[in-house]
Amino acid sequence: MSTAPLTTAAPAAAAAPRSRGRLAPDTWRVMRRELRPLMREPVMMVMALVQPLVFLAMFAPLLPDGVAGASPLQWFVPGIVTMAGLMGASMTGSNLTEEIMSGSHERLLVSPISRTALIVGRAVKELVPMTVQTAIIVAVCAPFAFTVHPSGILVGMAILAPFCVGVGALSYALALASEGQEWLFWTVQQTLLFPVLLLAGVLLPLDGAPGWLQALSKANPLRPIVGAERALFAGDFPAQDLAWAAFASLAVLAVGLAVGLRAMHRAGR
């Protein structure tokens, strides 16, 4: 090792930090960085799909014919797409947990990259696995009793997208809060995951649920989203339900980003 090669035209250390207006390039840089390992090993995206696909294969056949007036698959697939989105986005913070432990998170914090970009870039990257996972689930089900309505699916993904980004941001916030006690991340994630899924009617219809369950599920932002996904995957566009679902999804996005940004900006305080 020698410093001799370093004498060649080294760029001068910046005397002043880069001006504002670099948020977009920073966010893009963070997002690309997050995606690189996925692009090199796309199989990692399928890993998050294992559980939803198992549910699809082993749970859907248990559902009675004519659930909500459709084939079991037609009713179940939108729920599984939502479940895959929720699972992937809620687990994504574990990548940050790993980066906190390895030290790369700390190195990024000492660089001039904006704190906002560090959370937004990561959360927005969730759109890529969400899209790939939806495409795989639809492709797997297409040969069976499942009618593909492409425009409905596209609108469905647009409604699901803010929710996934918001949950991703929350997952990163949880990872930051779990620094030094990594078990906390998985404990909280696993504890919340299934109540949220069940209370949204993802696995079973909530029509016959007792009053207290109904009340709880009304507070679950995922419930109107799953309802909208079911309508859209069946080729229906009920304007009011879609608007309500979009509102719920955007609300999760707003809360997720607010909590995530606060957590990232408070790092080290």
Added chain:
Amino acid sequence: MTTSDAPHTPAIEARGLTRRFGDVTSVDGIDLDVHPGELVALLGPNGAGKTTTLRMLTTLLAPSAGTARVAGHDVTREPAHVRAAIGYVGQKHGTGHAHHGRDELADHARAHGQSAAEARTRIAALEAALELDGLLDRKSMTLSGGQRRRLDVALGLVNNPGILFLDEPSTGLDPQNRANLHAFLRDLHASRGTTLVLTTHYLEEADALADRVVVIDHGRVIADDAPAALKCRLGDALELTFASADAARTAAPAVAALAGVHDGTLAVEDRTVRARLPHADRAAAELVPRLAAEGPAPVALAVTPSTLDDVFLNLTGRRLRDAAAPADQEVAA
């Protein structure tokens, strides 16, 4: 040229820097001035507050009290300016496990405002300087400890910083990799004039590498000088053995009369006279012929140069190796 570039701007100027974690005061009012071009080691046992100090200086941790300016900028009010001016090599690794070194270096360079072409040139130079050929296009988790450490140093130097901070840089390295890293850092300091601030709990590292050692214990600076000056002030251990206890007692006043013998260090025990004084080797060379002429002559002689461990022992009453604070104090930082 902005004022922050002026050569007289201190690299680091900390006043009363303090960090508390709950009831524990990890750093307790540290004052520190580092001039551009210095090579400073913060030395102390685990849990002494070295890493917490470094984390405050590098904007990773907010001070509970006190102020610090790094490269002319306040770490609390202008963290972005500080980050733009410094390089940082943490205790752990700077690259993500699944990421390739070249991508991480390029992103880091671009984040510092370099153009794609500038980044490529800079990465090529670092690749050559740190012997990273063939290692940058692999997942960093496949690299050996020494290789990955060199990549960490490369990340710290991407932006050609005026000040480079290194937190326990040689922990976990084998002796050869450690020696190589030391040589590289000395070279960097000598040829580029880079200000280097590192933490270490290795006496040998502080002694071999640093121009200046800041000894930290219980969150306070307890000594701050060149390693040689710290050791010289403490003096060397001189031990003269005589043929009999009587001879030792007879010779003791001559030893006590040597220049610079520290108060309270002269001791006669059986046939041996001990004392601590600066430059004991020279003093002994002058004393022995005198004693031989005037009697009694010593039969054995030992001069033990003091080490930084002796300095630490003298300051704290504890050996550096045994002095680690209760576990987790530093980790919690």
